[in-house]
Amino acid sequence: MAYLNVEGAIKRYGATTALNGVSFTVAKGEFFTLLGPSGCGKTTLLRSIAGFSQLSAGNVELDGTDLLTVPPHRRDIGMVFQDYAIFPHLTVAENVAFGLKARKVAASEIRDRVAEALATVRLSALSERLPAALSGGQQQRIGIARAMVVKPRLLLMDEPLSNLDAKLRLDLRDEIRDIQRTIGIAAIYVTHDQEEALAISDRICVMDGGSIEQIGTPQQIYGQPATRFVASFVGTMNLLSPAAFGLPDMLGVAQWALRPERLRLAEGGAGEHGASDFTGLVEHFTYLGREAHLTVQAQGHRLVAQIAAPPADLAIETGREIRLGFDRADLHAFDAAGRRVRMERAA
Amino acid sequence: MSAVAAPAGRSGWHPDFWTLVAVGAWAILIVLLLVPLGLVLVSSFRDESGQLTFANWQRLFTSARYFNALVNTLIVGFGGLAGALLLGSVMAFCMARIRIAGGRFVSMMAILALVSPPFIGAYSWIVLFGSGGIVRQTLMGWGIFMPPIYGVWGILIVFAFKFYPYVYLLTSGALVNINRSLEEAAENLGLTPFQRVIKISFPLVLPALSAGGLLALIHAIADFGTPRLLGRGFNVLATEAYTAYSAEIGSNLGMATTLSLVLILMSMVFVFIQRYMSRRNVYHSNLINRPDKIQLRGFANVAAHAAVYFIALGGAMPAIIAAIYSVRKTNGPVFQPGFGLESYSRIIATLGDVVRNSLVFSGVSVLLIVVVGTLIGCLVARRNSAQSSLLDATLMVPYVMPGIVIGVAFIAAFNTPPLVMTGTAAIIILSVFIRRLPYAVRSSAAALRQVGPSMEEAAVSLGYSPVHAFIKVTIPLILPGIVAGAMLSFVTAINELSSSLVLYVGGTITMPVKIYIAINDGDYGTAASLSTILLVLSGSAIYLAFRLLGRDERALL
Numbered sequence: 023m024a025y026l027n028v029e030g031a032i033k034r035y036g037a038t039t040a041l042n043g044v045s046f047t048v049a050k051g052e053f054f055t056l057l058g059p060s061g062c063g064k065t066t067l068l069r070s071i072a073g074f075s076q077l078s079a080g081n082v083e084l085d086g087t088d089l090l091t092v093p094p095h096r097r098d099i100g101m102v103f104q105d106y107a108i109f110p111h112l113t114v115a116e117n118v119a120f121g122l123k124a125r126k127v128a129a130s131e132i133r134d135r136v137a138e139a140l141a142t143v144r145l146s147a148l149s150e151r152l153p154a155a156l157s158g159g160q161q162q163r164i165g166i167a168r169a170m171v172v173k174p175r176l177l178l179m180d181e182p183l184s185n186l187d188a189k190l191r192l193d194l195r196d197e198i199r200d201i202q203r204t205i206g207i208a209a210i211y212v213t214h215d216q217e218e219a220l221a222i223s224d225r226i227c228v229m230d231g232g233s234i235e236q237i238g239t240p241q242q243i244y245g246q247p248a249t250r251f252v253a254s255f256v257g258t259m260n261l262l263s264p265a266a267f268g269l270p271d272m273l274g275v276a277q278w279a280l281r282p283e284r285l286r287l288a289e290g291g292a293g294e295h296g297a298s299d300f301t302g303l304v305e306h307f308t309y310l311g312r313e314a315h316l317t318v319q320a321q322g323h324r325l326v327a328q329i330a331a332p333p334a335d336l337a338i339e340t341g342r343e344i345r346l347g348f349d350r351a352d353l354h355a356f357d358a359a360g361r362r363v364r365m366e367r368a369a
Numbered sequence: 370m371s372a373v374a375a376p377a378g379r380s381g382w383h384p385d386f387w388t389l390v391a392v393g394a395w396a397i398l399i400v401l402l403l404v405p406l407g408l409v410l411v412s413s414f415r416d417e418s419g420q421l422t423f424a425n426w427q428r429l430f431t432s433a434r435y436f437n438a439l440v441n442t443l444i445v446g447f448g449g450l451a452g453a454l455l456l457g458s459v460m461a462f463c464m465a466r467i468r469i470a471g472g473r474f475v476s477m478m479a480i481l482a483l484v485s486p487p488f489i490g491a492y493s494w495i496v497l498f499g500s501g502g503i504v505r506q507t508l509m510g511w512g513i514f515m516p517p518i519y520g521v522w523g524i525l526i527v528f529a530f531k532f533y534p535y536v537y538l539l540t541s542g543a544l545v546n547i548n549r550s551l552e553e554a555a556e557n558l559g560l561t562p563f564q565r566v567i568k569i570s571f572p573l574v575l576p577a578l579s580a581g582g583l584l585a586l587i588h589a590i591a592d593f594g595t596p597r598l599l600g601r602g603f604n605v606l607a608t609e610a611y612t613a614y615s616a617e618i619g620s621n622l623g624m625a626t627t628l629s630l631v632l633i634l635m636s637m638v639f640v641f642i643q644r645y646m647s648r649r650n651v652y653h654s655n656l657i658n659r660p661d662k663i664q665l666r667g668f669a670n671v672a673a674h675a676a677v678y679f680i681a682l683g684g685a686m687p688a689i690i691a692a693i694y695s696v697r698k699t700n701g702p703v704f705q706p707g708f709g710l711e712s713y714s715r716i717i718a719t720l721g722d723v724v725r726n727s728l729v730f731s732g733v734s735v736l737l738i739v740v741v742g743t744l745i746g747c748l749v750a751r752r753n754s755a756q757s758s759l760l761d762a763t764l765m766v767p768y769v770m771p772g773i774v775i776g777v778a779f780i781a782a783f784n785t786p787p788l789v790m791t792g793t794a795a796i797i798i799l800s801v802f803i804r805r806l807p808y809a810v811r812s813s814a815a816a817l818r819q820v821g822p823s824m825e826e827a828a829v830s831l832g833y834s835p836v837h838a839f840i841k842v843t844i845p846l847i848l849p850g851i852v853a854g855a856m857l858s859f860v861t862a863i864n865e866l867s868s869s870l871v872l873y874v875g876g877t878i879t880m881p882v883k884i885y886i887a888i889n890d891g892d893y894g895t896a897a898s899l900s901t902i903l904l905v906l907s908g909s910a911i912y913l914a915f916r917l918l919g920r921d922e923r924a925l926l
Contacts, residue, residue, distance in 0.1 A: 074826050095829045095838070107827035111845045121831030165827075172831060 025050040025208050026071075026176060031080035033066050033232075040066045041077070042232035048208050053199065055211045057219040058229035059255065064212045067229075068178050071210065072101050084175060095124075100169030100207075102179040106161040108153040108168075115140065115149040117164050121172040139171040142201060159190040166198065170205060177202070177209040183218065195222055216256045220244060228252045250360035253279050259354075260285070260325045267298050267321060269353075276358040280348055282315075285327035288347030299347040307338040318344060387748060391756060394745045398763055400788075401803045405778035406633075406766070412781050413627035425627040435609060435624075439631065442590050442605040445524050446635075449589030452529025454582050456680045457536025463677045464537070465544035468664045470674065475681045482684030483534040484907040485691075486864050486881055488594040489900040490531050492888050493687035494518055495598065496694070519601040527599060528589050530683045535588070536581035543577035544570070549661065575646075583643040587636050591771030593867040594885065606632050607773050607867070614777055614871060626781060629774040636769035688904055694897035704894065712898035720883065720895070724902065727880040730794060731862035734801040738862075739855045741802075742809025743847075750814040751822075761814075764807040775800050776871025792874040800868040805858045816850035817843070849917040856914035860907045 024047035033041040041063045048054040056064035069075040071082055073094030082089040089097060100121075109117055118136045127135070140146045143163040153161055162182055169177060182198070183191045199222050202209050213219050219226050220240040228235045228243060228251075236248035247253035254261070262278040265271050269278055288299045302320030314332040318325045327346060329336075338344065355363040416422040429435045463469060464476070497504045498518040508515045518526065547570060555565045593607040600608065606628050614625035665673055682689075698709035716724065745764075749757050767775070779800050783790040790796040820843055828838035866881035873882050880899050887896040 072826075072830060074829075093834070094826075095832050095834050097830075098832070099830060101827065101830040103823045103827060105821065105823055107821075107823040109824065109827075109842055109846075120828070124832035124837075168827075168831065178830075 024048070025052075025085060026210075027081070027083040028067075028071070029081040029083075031067060031070065031082070032078045033063070033070065033075070034078045039232050041070075041080075043080075044229070044232070044234055046227055046234065046237055048210060050208055051206045053202055053209050053211065053222060053224045055213060055219045055223035055226045056229060057213055057216060057226050057256070058235075060214055062229040063232040064214075064229050065180055068180055068210060068212050071176070072099055072178055073097055098172075098175045100172060100174035100177045102162070102165045102169050102177070102182045104181040104184055106158070106165045106185075108161045108164050110153055113150050113152055114145060114156070114164055117153065118168045118171055120168060125172060135171055139167040142170070142204075143167045143197070158186050159194060162186065162194065163197075166201065170201065170207070173205075174207070177207050179209065179211045181212055181214070184213070184215070191218070198222065220256070228255065230255070246362065247279075247354065248362050250277065250279070250356045253354060253356070258282050258326055260323070262323060262353075266323060267300050269298070269350075272355070272363075274357050275355045275363055277356045279354040279356065280325075280352060282326045282328040283330065284352040285316075285325065285346050285348050287329060288345045298350060299345060301343055301345050304338050304340055304342055304344050307340060309336065316344070316346075318346060320346070387752065390744045390748050391760070394741070394748065394760055397741065397803075397806075398760075401799055402763070402767060405775075405782035408781040409626040409629055409774070409778045412623055413630055415623055422623075425623045428624065429627060429631065434604075435628070438604050438606050438609040438628070441521070441596075441603060442607070442632075442635070444521065445528065445592075445596065445605055446586050446590040446639075448521075448525040449528030449532055449592075450582055450586040452525055453532040453536050453585035453589075454578070456529050456533035456684075457581060457585075458540055458578065459676055460533065460537040460680050461540035461544055463673050465541040466662055467673050468662045469677050475677055478681035478685040479534040479537055480911065481688045481904075481908075482531060482681075483538075484860055484864065484904070484911065485531075485685075485688045486866075486884060486900045486903045486907075488598065488866065488881070488885055488888060489691045489896065490687040491527055491595045491598040492893070492896065493690035494523065494527055496690055496893075497686075498523075519599055521600075521603050523599040524596050524603065527595050528585075528592070530680070530686070531595070532585035532588055533680060533684060535584040536578065539577040539581035539584075540574055543574040547573050579643050579646050583639060586639050587769055590632065590635055591773070591867070593771075593773050593870075598888065606635075607771060610773050610777060611867075611871065614780070622777070622781065625777050629771075629777045632771050632774055633766075633769065636771070640765070640769055688900075691897045691900040691904065694893060695901040697894065697897075699894035712894035715895060716898055716902070720899070723878055723880055723883045723899075726794070726877060727863055727903075728906075730798050730801065730877075730879060731859055731865075734798045734805070734862050735855050735859045737798070737802045738805050738809045738858050739851060742806055742854070743813045743851055745806075746810045746813030747817055749810060750817040761810075764810055767803050768807040770804065772800075772804065772865060772867030772869075773871060775804055776868035779868070779872060791872070792877070794877050797869050797872050797877055797879070800872055801862045801865050804865075804868065805861055808861075809854055809858060812854040813847065813851055816847040820846050853914040853917040856910040856917075859910045863906055864903060 026048040028047070029045045031041050031044040032039070044063070044067060046054075056067060058064050066075060070077045071089070073089075073092070077090065084097075084099075109120065112120065115136050118139050119132050122132045122135060136149070137146065140149050143166055145160060145163055145167065148156065148160065153164065156164070162185075165182065179198070183194055186194065195218060198211075211219075211222065220243070223240055225237060225239055226243050227237045230251050236243060236252045238246075238248075243252060243256050247256065247259075250261075253259045258281070259279045260282060262269065262280060264275055264278065266278075300320055302318035302325065304316060305319055305324070306315070306317040308315040309332065312331065314329045314336060316327040316329065316338065318327060325346070357363050413425050414421055414423065416424060429439065460475075460479070464472060469475060495518065496502060498515070499505065500517045500519075502517070505515050505517060517523075551569055551573070552565055555569045556562075560568060590605070591607060593611060596603060596605045597608050597611075604612075610625045610628035610632070613621045613628065664670075694704075695712055696708050696710060697712075698705040698707045699711045699715075745760065749761050779796055780791060782788070783796055790799070824842050824846070825835070825838045828842045829835060833841060864881060865879075866885065869879050869882050870885060873879065878886075880903055884896045884899050884903075887893070887899070
């Protein structure tokens with residue numbers, strides 16, 4: 023089933039190791055995201071697949087053929103760049119037609135396909151403009167159209183939205199996802215923005231320090247983080263020491279973790295079965311409309327709680343005592359090496 | 370990392386090409402720069418019979434003549450620097466921060482001062498303020514005594530007006546680019562306007578100010594024409610080196626090379642001092658808020674305009690005088706009352722080959738400069754190896770080398786086998802080529818760094834081979850910069866005097882050399898009209914460069 027197969031990818035720059043034996047597969051039509059902090063090796067990996075940087079060791083196969091012996095311009099892999107890389111001396115239409123010309127496509131077909139691609143990214147009206155006059159969002163749309171129009175075997179995107187402002191980022195994110203689904207192309211997307219990764223991907227590969235921490239669906243990555251790194255990099259995690267909050271001191275569990283939205287106000291109400299209630303001191307209260315954030319000091323821990331749909335009159339003063347509660351079933355457990363301990367045993 | 374480098378290991382063609390470029394670049398530098406300079410060094414330790422001697426260096430410090438020249442060079446260097454800094458910073462401040470009527474005209478005057486052919490500056494000052502100068506005679510007629518402009522003060526005045534554009538162009542650029550918020554923040558924090566200038570504005574423009582000052586200083590100590598014409602016994606190293614080389618009896622190449630070395634060393638020391646001074650002071654700001662120009666009123670406004678126009682017209686005066694004198698009626702070398710085109714018809718009749726020489730020599734050297742400079746520029750910009758950094762550093766040497774030194778070095782290297790070139794056109798072309806090469810390398814490397822590797826990578830990912838991507842994407846993007854650079858090289862090439870003066874023979878005489886000879890012979894009409902032709906040629910080249918680059922006067926430096 024594997025369409026793209028990366029095996030044992032290693033990249034060394036002198037004494038430093040950028041990729042430390044990375045292996046994964048991407049299926050046909052899948053939207054696969056490499057997620058990690060800067061310097062985790064995700065861009066190096068992407069550029070190795072594109073051919074702009076060479077692996078020190080390892081294999082990359084695309085559709086059953088070895089990719090590494092093919093020079094970059096024959097790999098037929100589309101790429102969308104962080105800085106757009108739109109050719110400033112060519113019009114919008116010429117930019118999109120650029121790859122088709124290299125493939126010696128007939129002029130009439132070029133015209134049709136460029137028009138179609140520009141319609142897809144909603145830039146038809148600007149086709150004769152020079153890119154310098156266009157906004158960042160428009161430039162990146164050209165970049166996407168230019169990469170897609172040649173119908174490459176694989177589409178690579180290197181943080182394509184990181185130079186755009188927040189609102190545009192959301193819009194273009196959804197557009198990218200729609201276009202990719204319509205065309206049915208396999209895509210690898212690099213980002214350091216965990217929310218973007220969750221929103222856009224079929225599967226996410228979380229990386230840190232040149233190694234893979236976890237590969238899984240967005241639900242798996244967020245709901246069952248395989249390591250403590252994944253747990254705290256994707257979303258927010260409250261880390262609790264083993265013996266705090268009346269938790270059982272279990273063999274092999276070095277740390278408990280709890281999502282902020284799993285903490286709830288427990289004022290007055292008695293704890294249900296399997297629930298732990300505790301008292302803490304309010305440090306901060308932030309009311310955000312659709313939710314409210316609480317920072318609470320309790321039992322030597324600084325905990326963040328997120329209350330969904332807070333009542334309109336909810337106001338909590340700093341410095342007062344508050345009672346919070348959580349379900350033990352919502353806890354994550356990690357061992358001393360930071361690996362996940364299966365919850366069936368923990369709960 | 371770049372697309373150019375990436376497929377290198379596979380195709381096997383690309384590294385060979387760039388290695389070839391590197392080898393070629395080193396060959397050029399060794400033959401045209403390092404060997405001549407090495408021979409200059411060797412020759413300064415030889416006497417006429419070829420024996421090892423320290424006599425030349427000894428004479429430098431013991432002979433009053435050479436020691437005076439050394440001191441004089443420092444005097445005109447720092448005096449010229451002070452004058453250029455004064456005029457340049459006044460001009461820069463007024464033009465950047467105050468509304469000046471006719472601002473475009475003023476900056477045109479500054480450019481005119483910058484590209485005025487050498488010599489003609491000094492000559493025009495003599496025409497106005499020399500012993501028989503028009504202004505002096507008029508003032509004397511009114512009973513006002515005015516000393517003639519000859520001597521050290523004359524040289525300093527000419528230098529100040531000749532070199533202020535370096536300071537002005539760089540500093541006004543920096544002043545315009547200071548984020549207004551910085552000055553407003555300082556004001557808001559309670560600094561008086563004066564404190565604000567000293568503590569905020571001055572440190573921010575210091576790098577530009579010192580870079581402009583350095584250019585003025587280097588040009589002032591290398592200048593040969595001005596002290597030659599105005600000095601009247603006030604000699605500097607450049608003139609003494611030329612005299613030692615060209616004296617009909619007792620030509621002394623050893624002394625000429627010794628003096629040349631001192632000049633190079635001096636320039637180098639000043640470059641390092643300037644680098645050291647501005648080492649921390651590189652500021653980048655993403656500019657949001659350009660400072661406003663203020664409208665002055667009353668006396669202050671008149672004073673600002675007077676200062677700006679005084680400096681601008683003073684600097685452009687030589688060019689204007691040359692243009693006027695070129696259309697004065699002449700009879701032989703003697704000016705007659707009224708206007709006429711005799712000087713130009715004389716040039717057409719007898720000096721066609723001089724004009725042609727100038728055009729051909731500069732054309733060929735610019736072609737060489739562009740091709741070789743672009744290739745080396747690509748190498749320096751895209752290959753971050755120790756070897757290419759060394760190449761870049763070596764190219765700093767011709768950057769600071771006075772023309773007279775290149776001339777003397779080429780004589781030392783190419784007068785005897787294995788490579789004899791003296792008396793040929795090639796030696797003049799190559800001397801201009803090596804002097805201007807660093808500028809072309811720098812400008813094409815800078816243009817290339819602007820493009821960024823992702824452009825080429827995008828083309829490669831779309832199916833173009835690296836070479837093809839370079840041709841389709843990178844070349845069109847850097848072409849305007851290259852052509853503009855070529856135009857500016859043309860301006861310096863066609864105005865080159867001091868190295869050609871050492872290297873020319875009867876058949877390879879160029880316009881600037883002819884101007885020098887004509888002035889020495891008292892044939893001012895010819896000198897003025899040749900100068901005007903040079904000005905027109907330079908002006909056209911600059912106009913073209915500005916059309917291509919967008920108007921940025923700093924590109925001229």
